[in-house]
Amino acid sequence: xxxxxxxxxxxxxxxxxxxxxxxxxxxxxxxxxxxxxxxxxxxxxxxxxxxxxxxxxxxxxxxxxxxxxxxxxxxxxxxxxxxxxxxxxxxxxxxxxxxxxxxxxxxxxxxxxxxxxxxxxxxxxxxxxxxxxxxxxxxxxxxxxxxxxxxxxxxxxxxxxxxxxxxxxxxxxxxxxxx
Numbered sequence: 093x094x095x096x097x098x099x100x101x102x103x104x105x106x107x108x109x110x111x112x113x114x115x116x117x118x119x120x121x122x123x124x125x126x127x128x129x130x131x132x133x134x135x136x137x138x139x140x141x142x143x144x145x146x147x148x149x150x151x152x153x154x155x156x157x158x159x160x161x162x163x164x165x166x167x168x169x170x171x172x173x174x175x176x177x178x179x180x181x182x183x184x185x186x187x188x189x190x191x192x193x194x195x196x197x198x199x200x201x202x203x204x205x206x207x208x209x210x211x212x213x214x215x216x217x218x219x220x221x222x223x224x225x226x227x228x229x230x231x232x233x234x235x236x237x238x239x240x241x242x243x244x245x246x247x248x249x250x251x252x253x254x255x256x257x258x259x260x261x262x263x264x265x266x267x268x269x270x271x
Contacts, residue, residue, distance in 0.1 A: 128207060128244060128246070129244075129251060131206060131207045131209065132207075132209060132242065132251065132252070132253060133253075135205050135206075135209060135211070135242060136242050136253040136255060136265050138202055139169075139173075139202075139211065139240060139242070139255055140263050140265060142159050142173060142175050142200055142202060143159055143220060143255075143257065143263045144263060145175055145199060145200060146158065146159045146175050146220065146222050147222045147226045147228075147261050147262075147263075148226070149175075149177065149199060150223060150225075150226055151222075151224065151226040153177060153224075154224045155177055155178070155179070155224060156177070156178040156180065156222065156223055156224065156229075157175065157176065157177050157178065157199070157221070157222050158174075158175070158176055158178045158192035158195075158219045158220065158221045158222075159174070159220045160174050160176070160192045160218065160219035160220075161173050161218065161219065162204075166217045166218070167212050167214050167217045168210075168212060169211040169212060169213060169240065170204060170205050170209070170210045170211045170212070171204045171205075172201070172202045172203045172204045172205075174195075174200070174201050174202075175198075175199040175200040175201075176195040176196070176197060176198045176199055177195075177197040177199065178192050178193075178194055178195070178196070178221060179194045179195070179196030179197075180193070191218055191221065192218065192219035207245060208245035208246070209242060209243060209244055209245055210241075210242070210245070211240060211241070211242050211243075212241050212243075213238060213239060213240040213241065215236070215237075215238025215240075216238050216240070216257075220257065222261055226260075226261045227259070227260060227261045228257050228259075228261045235259045235260070235261075236257075236259065237256070237257055237259045238256070238257055239254050239255065239257075240254070240255040240256075241253075241254055241268060241270060242254070242255065242268075243270035251267070252267070252268045252269065252270045253265055253266070253267065253268055254266050254267075254268035
């Protein structure tokens with residue numbers, strides 16, 4: 093009687109490879125989408141963390157704290173942002189160019205967004221400044237509210253996020269459709 097060598101036959105191996113190829117074809121696009129959604133959520137959480145840090149540090153230190161975009165392009169926050177104590181002693185800023193200009197203590201630095209996602213804000217074209225009460229204020233030290241739009245590159249735009257700052261300075265996030 094002849095004994096068989098251990099292992100797989102060629103037919104069994106080919107069937108296993110076809111099944112693996114089918115599973116990869118089905119699963120890879122959804123895995124890529126999962127990674128893109130997780131990246132978007134992480135980026136939204138990074139901005140929220142920076143805004144909450146700035147607000148709490150402004151209250152703790154009793155001094156204005158700014159979250160300022162790195163990009164030279166107005167409204168574009170995609171290149172990253174810096175969180176710092178604004179050492180300007182003026183209660184109100186005389187010119188928009190002086191808004192969040194005097195950096196004394198750097199608290200955080202955030203790098204550019206990965207994955208081609210974009211972060212913009214027409215409400216906060218340069219920076220968000222929190223006063224010593226933890227209120228987001230404009231150059232005249234008046235409380236303001238506004239939004240950031242975090243838009244996903246590729247995929248469904250309805251998976252984008254809108255990060256909102258209300259007049260009291262608190263931050264919230266919701267799903268958003270970018271145009």
